[in-house]
Amino acid sequence: MTIDNLILWFQSWLPFNIIVLFIIAVLIAALVIFAIMAVNALVAVYAERKISAFMQDRIGPMGQGPGLHAAKWGLLQTVADTIKLILKEDIIPKAADKKLFITAPFIIFLGAFIALAAMPFGPALIAADMNIGIFYILAVSSFGVIGIILAAWSSDNKWSLYGGMRSAAQIISYEIPAALSLVAVLLLAGTLSMQGIIESQAGTIWGFLPNWNIFNNPFSFLAFFIYFIAGVAETNRTPFDIPEAESELVAGFHTEYSGMRWAFFFLSEYGNMLVVSGVTVVAFLGGWQSLLQGAMEGAWWGLFWFLTKMTAVIFIMIWFRWTFPRLRVDQLMTVAWKILLPIALFNLFGVAIWTLIVG
């Protein structure tokens, strides 16, 4: 269901001007995307806490939730957290640049939020099926770094400043290998449209392997890893969490934020995870294509497959976080510029040759 379809459908029974209908349709889409982000944050935070707990020989949150104590499983823990965050005092430091301080969390949030507009959750579930979909996502998801720098600068805190500067350097560096590895996919798909990329991955290889880009050829297999590593780095998660490295920078760029403002940073971090894992799924894992050829296909199965793949990718990100130590800032740059970038360039070349020869 794209926004265009929504407007057409409204036009058939609502006697309003097209502009009004457009606004209504956009608002509805925005609400849905916001709901997706919020639900994702609720579920992912709970999952992260539980998964980390099981990985660390703990049990994680158990108290909040419906039912008797033993059966509660902390299911409502994130809801309780949200209520706590809403009730918390909103502190703006005296020395802070108030306007920027207030704007920053929304800018970061916006980056993840508008990127999701071009995310195809199913064969027909996409807010806007642009012909430059993947380009658009790459462009707007680096929007968040402006917010990070604003937050860091306006807080008037040295730790925040460190976090912000590190973050800016990191996100900009990792954009390049990420983009180059996606260009490899574009060569294979021959289109920039998200739906087009997914559709190009239909069918099978040798009759049983789904024709996803990750399996398509050795170079696209490599591209998957480059994109995924760069993507994890873009979401500022361990082992690339140096902008908010707890043991070094206290909390990095959001040190001075509290309450809901802080929650927006949190929400956008999980929103970014959603975007990165979504792009990974679309570009390399066949999007909403079924794992089983010819079975379990259709609009709702598409949504199911997309979410399943996305969950798997997010799980791997969580797994990373609770396994690896953190890189140092210069090592991080080394990985981006001296390792990932050359490999990505070579890889792009490889994919180009492959498409010429194999087809």
Added chain:
Amino acid sequence: MGLIKADEMTLNIGPQHPSTHGVLRLKVKTDGEIISEITPVIGYLHRCFEKHCENLSYEQVIPFTDRCDYIAAMNNNFGYVLAVEKMMEIQVPERVEYIRVIMAEYNRIASHLLALGTFGLDVGAYTPFLYMFRDRERILDLFELTCGARLLYNYMWVGGVSHDLPVGFMEASYRFLDEFEKNINEYHNILSYNKIFIERSADVGTMPKEVAIDYGVTGPNLRGSGVKWDLRKDEPYSIYDRFKFNIPVGKGLMGSVGDCWDRYWVRAEEMKESVKIIRQALDKMPRKGDVHEALPKKVRPPKGSIYFRTESPRGDLGYYIISDGTPTPLRIKMRSPAFTALSALSEISTGWMLSDVLVILGSLDIVLGEIDR
């Protein structure tokens, strides 16, 4: 780097900071991420230990020694009671000697587990920390079983220990040691040989042998620099001469000798040696005996002074005690190994990055309770 010179910024790390391992304040001058000058400011945890001692009887000092190095309280007790016993020429029963060694070595493992775990935290690895705490917890359970306390034991008394080993301690000990030996390999797998961990700690904050000796650094930090110096072997006290164990020294396996990884590795290996000592002690220990047998009626050392040092998990822990023949010591001075280790910080961490400084600080394994006293 170095060509571009920007304005230096003074940054204040701590006293409230997740990685200062207590209430330490570091005043650092930074040029971007590079640290050009670092000044530790201590004293936030000063509790007048030495002054207190001048107004307390010898037995009453023991709980205060607990609170100095609160991570390795048994070892602090140990050094103090040995010093007083030497002044009073008390010979404690065999069983007491063995119990003390077992407890001290258990506490050494617990302390090293905390050191390695928090070092992992400094590097950014969260999970190993909890794995290590899981095992540390079991050691604390053993202590709780024995003397009721989990952190500050007041267990070793002048002339004995407060409680005999409880029923079931031996079995629980053997069970723990069997499982713990396997777990050490688990730590190596998840942390020690992790590529990122090696990148972060190898060749970082190298402390050459000469620097370590000049600053009077002792314990695992000195051994990490490749100096084979361990009081348990070189100046055996209590009954340490009866056990077979090795002294691991830093070999520069991943980088140069005396880097953070070496200091980490020495601690990990020392835990294995402590396990060996505990096993031997458990096997050889007399099964029966009264632990209160040699408790003196009055603790009143003769006039004179003594300096006695033992190997605590952090290094040479020395007690200088002056007695004037009264039940109260005239003066007690504690030589803290963590203090000397911290004094070497600015020497070895200048020129490194902000992240490295906190890693180096973590690798020195300081306890502020002992530094400030």
